[in-house]
Amino acid sequence: MEHILINCSPRETRVAIVVDSVLQDLFIERACARGLVGNVYLGKVVRVLPGMQSAFVDVGLERTAFLHVADIFEAHGEGDKPKPIENVLHEGQSVMVQVAKDPIGTKGARLTTTISLAGRKLVYLPRDPHIGVSQRIEDEAQREALRAMLTAMRPESEKGGYIIRTSAEEGATEEEFRDDMAYLGRLWEEIRSKAGVSAAPTLLYQDLSLAQRVLRDMVHKETECVVVDGEAEFEALEHFAERFVPVAKGRLELYRGDRPLFETHGIDDEIERALGRRVDLKSGGYLVFDQTEAMTTIDVNTGGYVGKRDFSDTIFKTNLEAAQTIARQLRLRNLGGIIIVDFIDMSREEHREAVLAELRRAVSTDRTRMTVSNFTELGLVAMTRKRTRESLAHVLCEPCPICGGRGEVKTARTVCYDILREILRLSRQYKDAKEFRIQASQSVIDMLLEDESPALELLQASIEKPVLLEVEPSYTQEVWDVILA
Template sequence: MKRMLINATHAEELRVALVDGQKLYDLDIEVPAREQKKSNIYKGLITRVERSLEAVFVDYGSERHGFLPFKEITGQAIGLETQDIDDKNLIKEGLEIVVQVEKEERGNKGAALTTQISLAGSYLVLMPNNPGAGGISRRIDGDNRAALREALDQLVVPETVGLIVRTAGVGKSVEELQWDLNYLTHLWEAISRASEDRKAPYLIFQESNFVIRSIRDYLRADIDEVLIDSQGSFTLAHDFMQQIMPQYLSRVRLYEDQVPLFTRYQIESQIETAYGREVPLPSGGSIVIDPTEALTSIDINSARATKGADFETTALNINLEAADEIARQLRIRDMGGLFVIDFIDMGPTKNQRMVENRIKEAMKHDRARIQFSRISRFGLLEMSRQRIHSSLTESSLPVCPRCHGQGTIRSVESLSLSIIRILEEEAMKEHTARVIVHLPIDCATFVLNEKRSEIEQIEETHQVSLIVVPDKHLETPHYEIERVRTKEVKQDQAASHERVEQANPRETQPYKREPIVQQTAAVKNIMPATQRPAAPSNIAGDGFLKRLFNKIIPSAEQKPDNNNHQTIPANNNSQQRSNQPRSTKPNDNRNKNRNKSRSKNRTTKESNKPNQKVSQASNTSANKEKDSTKPTQLTSENTPQAPKPRRRRRPNRRTNNNETNKQMESKPVESKPVESKPVESKPVESKPVESK
């Protein structure tokens, strides 16, 4: 049973988890202090134009200016009537422009911006001023794609916009799609009016609340239950679903148990693995995930896994487990970019293909776009994953203030020796009277004791005074060196212990998030003008395969009724059909035609013709006459009133012809009432008696 769990008890961190039973397969965490800007719409100001980069930098109200390439600027965004911009000189500094955040800020990089606005609804994505774009989500195929194309043709779409049908639009009626389109059109009109109110930069439209956005993006027909442990978030979700998604309203419940929601379903420990570098595998192996600036490397280790019969089997089993876990971890951590996976070396090519197919199958339901390569001769698989949101590492794991994200620090001995060399270089400069160095306590202790002779030698050689100040505010590998010139000696007369208070501990302070000034959107609380239309029973109509199936297999109205031994056609024209001549030959003629050399078969074939006429004449007679014509059912199978005969089993071609003829001759014996026929069929009466 699949559930969506929304944990909103702590305002500092909101969490949404998707679980199947008690296994976590997707996770989304938002920190309100770290404002999400993706999909927000701003009115910005072009501050710099870089022709060499073919891009501009836009001030949209953030600390870092956004990056806007020329190819992402449309003509309507700068006041032109055409979509394309022929003259790039029209893009100038000081120009106000409406932009949307396409990618979040990462590290020292500013946000990626675009003027090709897109507004996501429940079933559709509206692209204003871009009528050439649009279509159907690439995840939709087959009959659903054809049905949605027919539905799109019936929508009333403005000429200046484009549409994309989301995966949630599968199975929706034309009325539901039109209702969503009207809401998005109304929203864009409000954004257009708000963009002309005041000067840039300011926020025009902000993406929906985290709870609402999660329900909109994750809630599908396979989710059986939505549990929310906060009354405020439950009310917000209930109102949204009552207006937008009433068909799923009964699945939303308020969780009021004393046991925490995530603890109840035993997923807290699974979430903790997403923060770690190493993830264990069931067989005893492990995967190690190391993000870098350019890509993310994933290494698979066998560790204690020894359950296989041989090394090749063990390597295959571990790689298959790793493929499933990697797909799960990438969704939980929401990591994007380039990935290089180092699988355990496998000899047979078929094993490599099994691992490739396994990881593709595991990532089939991922919302992000994913591309794969084959496993190379070095055992590496390259893949890319679309970056949808900020990853869990970027949102919840700030850079270490001590190592600055490097993950390692220099030893006390190595750092102390490096500082002594730097002190000697400073002492060699002209007009140097004094060199003051602030060191961590452990490094200062090492220099003043183990390296005291080296310090004294530098002072004697260069006639410079070296002052070592142990600083409690510093930690390895941080230090500070100050060079005092000869003319500045009189001004610098502070004692060494007083210099500790003057040290700048800014670099080594524990991490502290600076407060973010929340912006208020100019457009907010825009709701649909009308109630969502009710979904009809047959929402999208029969698909192509179903229509083809109905053509091949008739409906229940056209199937024969075995109890009454007669066919009931849908148009009730059985009398007309019974009067039409039948050209279909009896089933007995199949075997008889293969044995034309036998005279008995020829006689039987001739005798079937008058019996066929008798059966046609008996269609309008009473029940007694029908009983008298029952022996002719072998030759009148196509008449409406006669019961459908059982298909005779085709004789084996390898059997002897004599055995086949005996079977054919013995068939009339079963129909004893042949003698009561009013039709002349003397040859038929005499031959069965002789054979018997």
């Protein structure tokens, strides 16, 4: 059974999805960095780039947001090819936009003018008359039945369209559809009214909080309970559930225990493990995750697992377990973009097919869209996972101030040689200098006094100037200064 745990604090909300006592999903939202996806703004076009068929739009964020012509609804006429962006937008123009992707790294938010507002069972498209069905509803007969029911219900005066959400697969009723249509219609009118009296840039609509989205989107028949550890948040969620998600109200529980909610379920320990490079497998094997700007690589290793039969069987079982763990770790770490998995080489084709099938099965429950390729000639599996928000590591961590995010620092010997080369360079540039003083960390000074003392003596003889050494306790191993006197 599934349990949803909601941990509330004044500036942060954390949500854990636990299935059969195993953490499967983790979501974190902070008040200072709340996600922007779904927000609707009245923005001002600050620059149009015909060469890129894109525009930069000021919506009031730290960085200007990015709008491509393919995401401009008004640019799409009867043909397949959109109109040139310079014929649709101009600098200084006000435009209603919605955030499709949060700012990531140095990139600004990605925008669209195709507004979509999500309800419990429906997504409303006020500018698009299309009626669609979520791709996750695979039964063709059910898809057609849902589409026909909604089409018959839509008023003739309604110019907008709808997408039927996956949650409707469990048996949506006409009453639920009507409730959603009425709520979303009121919401759109509020947004339009605010846009009519506001000056760009301004926020017209902010998406629901993390806890509210969890109630709206993630509570289903397999959800046994939703446990909340904050009394004020519990009451707010009860009120929200009563209005919009009646099915969730009976599952809400207020946690009153003395120990922290996440601690009692081991969630904090799981978060710590999800921040590490290495993930141990029950079989004795392990995974190594390396996240870079371009992609994430995952290396599978047998470790101490030797198996009871032959070595190929050991490799096969390790890779099978790795496939299941990788799918779970991708969700916990919220890794997106290109992902390369280096499974242990398998000589038998049936083993490779079974591992690939297990990986596809394991990622099929992921709420984020994924694609999984076949094995390449090098034995690698490439995957893509839609990136809509920062990874767990980017939310909770920052680059190490000592190594600058490299994960390693120069050795004391390497730093010594850097310093000696710099003194040689300075001695040629400043011939009137009487002496040079090195300020560095204890480990570097010790290296110069001990192992590298012959090099230091040779340098002093070469430049015919004394070189003094001084320990600077606040300096890390890579930080140093050379002072001329």
